[in-house]
Amino acid sequence: MQEIERLIQLLARLPGLGPRSARRAALELVKKRESLMRPLATALSEAADKVAPCSVCGNLDTTDPCRICTDETRDARTICVVEQVGDLWALERASGFTGRYHVLGGTLSALDGIGPEDLTIGQLLARVGPDRPTAEIILATNLTVDGQTTAHYITERLEGAGVKVTRLAHGVPVGGELDYLDDGTLSAALKARQAL
Numbered sequence: 712m713q714e715i716e717r718l719i720q721l722l723a724r725l726p727g728l729g730p731r732s733a734r735r736a737a738l739e740l741v742k743k744r745e746s747l748m749r750p751l752a753t754a755l756s757e758a759a760d761k762v763a764p765c766s767v768c769g770n771l772d773t774t775d776p777c778r779i780c781t782d783e784t785r786d787a788r789t790i791c792v793v794e795q796v797g798d799l800w801a802l803e804r805a806s807g808f809t810g811r812y813h814v815l816g817g818t819l820s821a822l823d824g825i826g827p828e829d830l831t832i833g834q835l836l837a838r839v840g841p842d843r844p845t846a847e848i849i850l851a852t853n854l855t856v857d858g859q860t861t862a863h864y865i866t867e868r869l870e871g872a873g874v875k876v877t878r879l880a881h882g883v884p885v886g887g888e889l890d891y892l893d894d895g896t897l898s899a900a901l902k903a904r905q906a907l
């Protein structure tokens with residue numbers, strides 16, 4: 712039973728899965744050994760080998776730079792800044808956005824001791840400048856206190872850089888996280904973005 716205990720313990724570390732759900736998931740996996748457990752094991756192993764963050768934008772992909780950064784049909788002049796890869800995926804799913812992205816890897820947080828050097832803010836600033844194509848930065852951090860603080864900080868750092876800085880419109884509920892928004896709201900918030 713050691714193997715199954717280990718499986719349950721690992722599953723329980725996933726977000727949204729407590730010990731009880733982890734046990735159920737483990738039983739389901741064992742029951743569906745050939746149709747679920749083995750394909751899952753293969754998918755996990757392949758993802759562990761191949762998926763890595765894009766060195767330009769922080770998106771997760773099997774190529775570096777990622778497929779979004781190398782897609783010539785996408786507008787390199789517009790960069791949408793998000794906290795996490797999950798937010799990027801939500802925008803990709805919902806918004807019809809055709810620019811590029813930048814994943815910060817979190818937010819500034821005095822409470823958790825997270826400063827600018829812990830995020831990819833330096834890399835973002837490096838994507839802006841006279842010899843760079845970037846014309847607009849859309850700040851799509853969440854409307855939480857930390858998300859707002861981060862947006863303000865980036866806006867300050869971008870002052871004088873010659874780029875337009877905009878913010879997602881307030882269709883996004885206060886304290887809301889992008890990933891949980893319905894697609895229509897997210898799309899509307901992006902279209903109605905406001906200059907800062």
Ligand code: ZN
Pocket residue numbers: 765766767768769770776777778779780
């Ligand atoms: Zn990329």
